[in-house]
Every structure is written in structure tokens, then in C-alpha cells.
Amino acid sequence: MYNYVEDGDSKTTAYVEHDQEKSDAFMARIEAGEKIEADDWMPADYRQALIKLISMHGISEIMGALPEKEWVPKAPTLRRKLGIMAKVQDEMGHGQLLLRVAEDLMKPYGKTRENLMEDLLNGDLKFHNVFHMPTKTWADAGMVGWLVDGAAIISQTNMLDASYGPYQRALQRICQEEVFHAQHGESIIMALAEGNQYQRDILQESLNRWWPSLLMFFGPASAETTGSSKQDIMIKYKIRKSTNEELRQAFLSKYMPRVFSLGLTVPDETIRYDEVEEKWIYKQPDWDEFKQIIRNNGPRSKERLRLREIAYENNRWVRQALATEPVNV
């Protein structure tokens, strides 16, 4: 039995097999902890959830290079220049790895990387909320490495045993590299925290500014907050283990003691760990703002997309020249 299914926002359609017997066998493999490979049969909602997750992850790595890249040429010492260059290069590498995984998944829909880039530019493919934010000082270069990558490690470690083999294997490498990134960020932060008044001031100002974005990083606690969430399907198919809120709690438990030990504060006087409830109590970020940000209405969304658009348009002649036959790409 075949169903005709729509592929997300795109007009592309494809025949996808729906077969109860195969679905049951597939779920049995998932339950048994087996890894699904690119050529294996998979239900359409599994494939679509993976495409959405991995293409967003991959594109976010690439868009994520842009805020940090602002500081690459400006890094204050030769050692920092080398460190941040290596770090941002890794992020581009992660983007490449992930786009390759997404490309395999999209193949049955006849979609390619070009389509992903076009979806990004026309607003159909979202990128992570943190990468819509401005960077104002060198402290932001440290903050992105320390707490943004720190948050990424927590959210990606949650998927290190993901049921989709190609993604799970890519994540092993990505997480290992992210640990170096967090150390790189921490090293920048430590130098600022131990530095002069100006350095400590830009550090605190940076943390204040990034705080709401860091809380938003893990997404809303439930679908009611923003109207949609793929958490449930992700957990059902063993793509991820924990909920958004569990991840946010893990982040707070790991980083709040470090924040306080550096003599820093966060812009939330109510934040505390409740021993009875065994969880962090904190002021919710503005989830309406979150919705605006991920709809490309964040403070730097347009500028970052514009950079990608210029690169895309400006290099069109190169892509055409590299194609084996003249094609209009």
C-alpha cells in the first residue's frame, strides 16, 4: 500500500511505502536498540523527523560559524587567532558531515543540498536561536565557546545513542570536538575573569546578554509554549532520550556553579536550586521572543542570512564552472 505524502513546506512529493508489517518490524528494531542505516526501510515520519532535525543541525553549524567568525580576524593574540580559527573550522566541518547525512535521507524526495540552502534563504529551514544574536565584544567569542557549545554538548550527548546510525556516528566525532571548543571558550573566559576591570566588565555584560538565549537553547518545555514540538516523536523513535526541560536542568546543574565560582552573576535574581523538588527554579525567558527569533526576526537574523545569500549568489559562477555540464544552479 502506498501513500502520497507531502514533504514539509516544499512542494516536492514522493511515494512512500506504508506497510504495517514493516512498521512493526521497524519499531521492534528500535525497541531492541538496533541502529537504522540509510538504505534500511523506515517510516515516513521517522525519515521526516530526521531530515528536519539533521538539516537544521547541519545548517545551524554553518550559520553558527558566522557570529564567531566576526571575531576570527580580530582575535587579540596569535595564539587566540589560531585557536578560534581551528574552532570555527571544526564547526564548518560538522556542518559538512551533517549535510551529508541529511542528503542521504532526502534522496527519496529528490532533494539535494542546493534545496537546503534555498530553503534556508527563503526562510523554510530554520537555524538555531543562538545564532541569530549579535556579538559585540571579544567576550562573546569566549561565551559562544564556553556556554553555547557547553549547551550543545549537553543537547548532543543526549543523542549519542540515537537510533539512526549515520547521525549517531557523526555525533560521536562532533561531541568529542565540542569538548575542545568548550575548553577553548573556557580558556578565553578565564583570561577575562582573571583580567582587568574592563575585561571583567565585558565578560559580565556578555553573560547578561546571552542568558535568555542560553535558556531558550533547549527549546520550550512543552509544545503548548510555542505551538509545535517534535520532542515526543524523537523520544518514541529513540532519536533522543531526555526532554527539553531535562536538558536545561542538566545545563544549569553543570554551569551555574562554574558561573558563580568565577564571580559572575546571571540576570535572574530568583534563580535557585530547590532541594525538595530537586530542580532549578528560574525565570522563564520570553518564549514569544523565541518564536520571533527562530522565524528569522531575531536581532541579527537578516544580516546573517544576507551573508549566506551574498556568498551563494556571488559564487554562483564557481558552482556553474565546476558542474560537469553547464547547468543553472
Next chain:
Amino acid sequence: MSQVVETAEHAKKDATYFLALKELLFQLADDDLLIAFRGSEWLGLAPHVEEDVAYSSITQNTMGHAVMYYNLLEELGIGTADLLAHDRKSEERRNGIYLEKRNGEGNYLDEPYYDWALAVVRNYFYEAFKKIKLEAVANGSYKPLANVARKVLMEHHYHLAHWKLWIKQLGSSSDEAKKRIQGRVKEAWEEFADVLELGKHANDIRSHNLVSIGEEEMKDRWIDEVRTVLVEIPDGSLGKKYGSGRNGDHTQDLEQAVNTLAEVYNSDKTAAW
């Protein structure tokens, strides 16, 4: 003093040797710093993701090479590597002028209309030359530098191969690509000559055997190399339209580069970053 010089202390004993060595090291360091800086502005804007990964890897290596040369200058007591990279006036800098040229119109943060044809031609021309110069240095008299040159040459092989492939591919593909590459080759032909030179201390650099061949031979070898790759060699001899970076002549583009690469450094020169 043309025998092997083993250490910085030894090099400092002969004033003309020391001066020639210093000039040569600044050329090597400043060339790599500037081309790596221009490369770092390209980050995230390359024609495709794979190229972004490759180009940023090359850029990172090249910046690492600059650091090694600045460290050698630091050992000679000229100043800390960071100070030499960030805090020298334009006229003190010794990079070839073509290497400081902006990547295209716009700024890396805002409307960067960068030209990949310039990136390909510039990097290929520079890497082809870097090989020749480093081989001459690797066989030269200053042992600490010869050791660094040998190390750099191992990585450099892949850099040159990368850009050679690009220029060959684009030079034999669409009419537009050929035209763009040819246009940038012609432009480079008018500007590249000072990169190939050793500056006003060329005679001392050669007579002290800091390099095993002189600048004329370096230039001839470079022309032989690019002839094997270029579809069409421009008419006329190589020029240095904006003067000689080896002697401290520079353009506004260097000011922009230095102001950017030292922006945070300059925000507080006493701070530990």
C-alpha cells in the same frame, strides 16, 4: 659569516648578518600573516562547505607558519611575537603588497562581494612562490629558520596542490570562469613583482647564504612553475604597481587589515588575553 649559524645568540654577533636575517624573517612572517588574515575574512563565504573547511584549514596552517617566524624574531630579541604581529606601523611591515589587497568589494562583516577568482589566483601565485623561497631558506645558513622551513614545507605541499587544482579547474571550464581567472592573472602580473623580491637587503641575505639562491633565480623558477599551469601568460614583464612592500611601501588595504587584526589587541595593550 656564511657557515651554518646554529642559534639566535650566534646570529646577533654579526651586525649585517643579523640585519639581513631580521629582514628575511619579517618578509616570511608578514607575508603569511597577511595572506592568512585575508583567508580568515573568507571564512564562511567560500563557494561550498567543503571548500570552507579546506580553505580555513590552510589559513590556520598559514597563520601557524607566521607564528613560527615571529617566534624566531622574538628569540632574536626584536620583540614579542604578538607585538610584532599586531603592533607595527605599516611602513615597518615587509609583506608583498599584492598579499594585502582586499578580497573584493565590501567588508567581511557587511556585504562582502568577495571574488573567488582573486582568492584562487592570489593563493596559487603565493603558494607557488612560497615553495621556492622556503626551499632556498631550508638550505640556508640560519639553522633555526631552516628547520622551521622544512617543517612548513611538509604542510605546504598540500596547500599548493589545493590551489593548483582550483586554478586548473577554473581555467579550463566555463567561459565566465576563464575570463574571471584571466582578468585576475593580468592584474596580478602588474602587482606581484615585489612578492618575488628580497628587498633592499637582498645582497646581504644572499651573500650570507640565508637563502641558497638569489631573487633573480627565485623569480625565474616561479615563472617556470606558473607557466605549467596558466592557460595564457600576460604580455610584458611582471610589475609592482604600488611599489615594494619589502621596503615598506603599502596601500590603504594594509591599514584596514592591521586595524582589524589588532582591534581587540589595541583595546587594551596591557591586558593578558
